[in-house]
Amino acid sequence: MFFHTIYSIPTLTIYIYNSFLSELDSNLKIKSYFEKINKCKLKFVGLGQSRTILSKLIMEGKKSKADIIMGLDNNSIELAKNTNLFLKSDIEVKKLKLPFTWDNNTFIPYSYGYYSFIYNIDKLGKIPRNFNELLNSKSEWKIIYQDPRISSTGFGLLLWIQKIYGEKSNIAWKKISQKTVTITKGWGESYRLFSKGESDLLLSYTTSIGFDLINRNKKRYGVILFEDGHYIQIELIAMLKNSKNQELSKKFINFVISPYFQKFLTENHWMYPVISIKLPKVYTKIPSPLKHFQFNYDYIEKNREKWINSWRNSIIR
Structure with a gap:
């Protein structure tokens, strides 16, 4: 048996x-x-x-x-x-x-990776060198970013702006809202809209252009490196x-x-x-920020709801 x-x-x-x-x-x-x-x-x-x-x-x-x-x-x-x-x-x-x-x-x-704005190099000639130029320029740049309440990328932008502007972040958000086309639930949806030409700038990562570089014969998208530094x-x-x-x-x-x-x-x-x-050879064509930063993690949690509420109140038109 x-x-x-x-x-x-x-x-x-x-x-x-x-x-x-x-x-x-x-x-x-x-x-x-x-x-x-x-x-x-x-x-x-x-x-x-x-x-x-x-x-x-x-x-x-x-x-x-x-x-x-x-x-x-x-x-x-x-x-x-x-x-x-x-x-x-x-x-x-x-x-x-x-x-x-x-x-x-x-x-x-x-x-x-590093949060950054990417843009279509065939559409955009002049690009902002820092957040102040982005916010205060008379150029009618159109922006798409993700909802910081549910998207890690969107929340990354919130932290990035908070790190640079501190208590004046609400003013920065009001200026961004004037240039915002739409706020999406996630990165995938925003990337699809951006690739269709719905905006000039997309909140993404410096490395996001790698896919485009490796799948096309010519460079279509560029990365904007801000003098202020980038959130990691x-x-x-x-x-x-x-x-x-x-x-x-x-x-x-x-x-x-x-x-x-x-x-x-x-x-x-x-x-x-x-x-x-x-690294794949394409990474040699991807610029990396000279300055990067982040908040202490407990500090983020102590202020998360306050910062999100400030963002929400600032974008109401």
């Missing part, structure tokens, strides 16, 4: 924002590679914007089926930490290649305390910061890697 042992293949559930999920879906070998070497299944759950991921997790609490969340950023780290739902890892984060030292072992960076975004991955697949979660996080996955990010996600790898 023969007995056959039936092995249950573990499923790792990962909450992720939709635009990143579409990038992974278009490159299935990333998913299948991890599944093959770890004898498991990856289940990616797309959840709109990155802020939606945390909102869903807070609502589900300890009953969440997620093992990992992927797509939080440095500007929501304090909010995420306060949920007490995440587990510290044993990854040596200080070895990661970032513009500054990272010392948080719970929220692990996997990519980073760091994208993060973290595992849940209540996960039943903690060892597998650790393996996936290590996979995400491995050369294999990091190379994929530079060619598809268009953000900078967090380890030392050879």
